[in-house]
Amino acid sequence: MAKKTYACGIGPSFEVIGGxxxxxxxxxxxxxxxxxxxxxxxxxxxxxKVLIQQLRELERDKLITRHVxxxxxxRVEYELAEWGHSLNAALAPMADWGEAYAKATGRYPAEPxxxxxxxx
Numbered sequence: 612m613a614k615k616t617y618a619c620g621i622g623p624s625f626e627v628i629g630g631x632x633x634x635x636x637x638x639x640x641x642x643x644x645x646x647x648x649x650x651x652x653x654x655x656x657x658x659x660k661v662l663i664q665q666l667r668e669l670e671r672d673k674l675i676t677r678h679v680x681x682x683x684x685x686r687v688e689y690e691l692a693e694w695g696h697s698l699n700a701a702l703a704p705m706a707d708w709g710e711a712y713a714k715a716t717g718r719y720p721a722e723p724x725x726x727x728x729x730x731x
Contacts, residue, residue: 627672627698630665632657634702637691640675641699644690674698 617623630635632654639653646660651662667691674695675701680686691699
């Protein structure tokens with residue numbers, strides 16, 4: 612099968628972050644390695660199956676690196692690869708724009724859950 616070619620850089624950029632959670636995963640990895648469980652907690656709304664699929668695609672596209680530790684219980688950590696770091700640098704202005712847009716349209720920050728009070 613022939614390699615796909617592109618007329619401009621937008622195509623390959625959006626192809627590698629095209630999954631619903633890929634940009635969020637990359638952004639959450641910006642500060643360093645995370646174990647799968649921590650990543651799962653941070654990427655709210657993604658099912659475990661979808662998160663695993665997106666992580667595999669990001670690894671295949673050389674944006675993240677997966678580290679498997681042969682211990683009991685097994686431990687797996689993910690971190691940004693060189694291409695992931697450079698893509699995150701490109702995503703930062705997009706995140707700034709999104710925050711400004713969400714604030715301007717009254718959708719940022721997300722409403723915190725009301726604290727539960729205990730009656731005595």
